[in-house]
Amino acid sequence: MRKRFKVLLAVLSLLVLSACAGSPAPDAAREAVVLGFSQLGAESSWRIANTASVKAAAEEYGFGLMAENANQKQEKQIDAIRSFIAYRVDVIAFSPIVETGWDNVLAEARQAKIPVILVDRMIDSPDESLYTAFVGADFYAEGRRAGEYLLRKADAIHAEHLRVAELCGTPESTPMRDRQRGFLDVVEKDDRIEILESLNGDFLRSKGEECMKTLLEKYGVGGIDVIYSHNDSMTLGALDVLEQSGAAPGRDILMITVDGEKEAVDALKAGKINCVVQCTPDLGKDLMELVRGLKEGREIPRITHPQEGVFCDFDDLTDPSVEGF
Numbered sequence: 001m002r003k004r005f006k007v008l009l010a011v012l013s014l015l016v017l018s019a020c021a022g023s024p025a026p027d028a029a030r031e032a033v034v035l036g037f038s039q040l041g042a043e044s045s046w047r048i049a050n051t052a053s054v055k056a057a058a059e060e061y062g063f064g065l066m067a068e069n070a071n072q073k074q075e076k077q078i079d080a081i082r083s084f085i086a087y088r089v090d091v092i093a094f095s096p097i098v099e100t101g102w103d104n105v106l107a108e109a110r111q112a113k114i115p116v117i118l119v120d121r122m123i124d125s126p127d128e129s130l131y132t133a134f135v136g137a138d139f140y141a142e143g144r145r146a147g148e149y150l151l152r153k154a155d156a157i158h159a160e161h162l163r164v165a166e167l168c169g170t171p172e173s174t175p176m177r178d179r180q181r182g183f184l185d186v187v188e189k190d191d192r193i194e195i196l197e198s199l200n201g202d203f204l205r206s207k208g209e210e211c212m213k214t215l216l217e218k219y220g221v222g223g224i225d226v227i228y229s230h231n232d233s234m235t236l237g238a239l240d241v242l243e244q245s246g247a248a249p250g251r252d253i254l255m256i257t258v259d260g261e262k263e264a265v266d267a268l269k270a271g272k273i274n275c276v277v278q279c280t281p282d283l284g285k286d287l288m289e290l291v292r293g294l295k296e297g298r299e300i301p302r303i304t305h306p307q308e309g310v311f312c313d314f315d316d317l318t319d320p321s322v323e324g325f
């Protein structure tokens, strides 16, 4: 009898401890917090994974979630934010498709005393009070990592001249601007590197294909040494075109990409991509921690960057840690 009592006591203790160990709020808190979330679209595997991360984390934390998809339209994001204000959600979170054009609607949220958290992308405004916090990648650092890989590769293959074509993400978006600036700040000092051209692929696989076709028509496979692409979707589109043209991407042309989705990491392992700069879509839990902090009246960090790294052809690609999302 005593043994059974001891086991029961141990189980009960574990249950109590787990409930106090910072685990998400219980279901009963679901209606206590309602988060309005405007997602910019579903343009890439990264975006789809990011949306899933936010939804799963809201569920885990027991928060009510009003999620709106703007299908790449800024005006739909603005409408969604206005509906969150009308509904009087506790917190508004959104991923701004571009950096400008938000001041009026965010001033309305401030007027309604609803805090705003930026997810994944930044806004460009002189008014720092328009948002409370940002959770997302340091895109400038990602661009620098891509540039540092290219210089390391140039050393390793004793390259004297490398002609780079850049596939850019959505114009005036934070990842496009900062991945470009970070990359250029590293490579433009090195006279082995020549930037041939930068084309807008809008983070879309279909436009990545179009850009690659345009580049091949203009320069030919022998006229381009490196593709630096701001996301995997555009890179995978470019790979399709290169392989259809008979080129061997990863050998004839160095391929550098950002995000780290499974299909791109698999292409890295197959030797078709040379470098994958990681950009995690898993921002949901970090976002919910910020929401919980606001609801508990705590000071929250203004900027939260996730840990990110690089997978490349200098690595042991058989290591199980080399995997995509």
Ligand code: GZL
Residues within 6 Å of the ligand: 043, 044, 045, 046, 047, 120, 121, 136, 137, 175, 203, 230, 231, 232, 233, 258, 259, 279
């Ligand atoms: C980056 C994110 C970018 C991804 C793309 O955090 O904003 O948008 O790199 C996505 O895949 O479209």
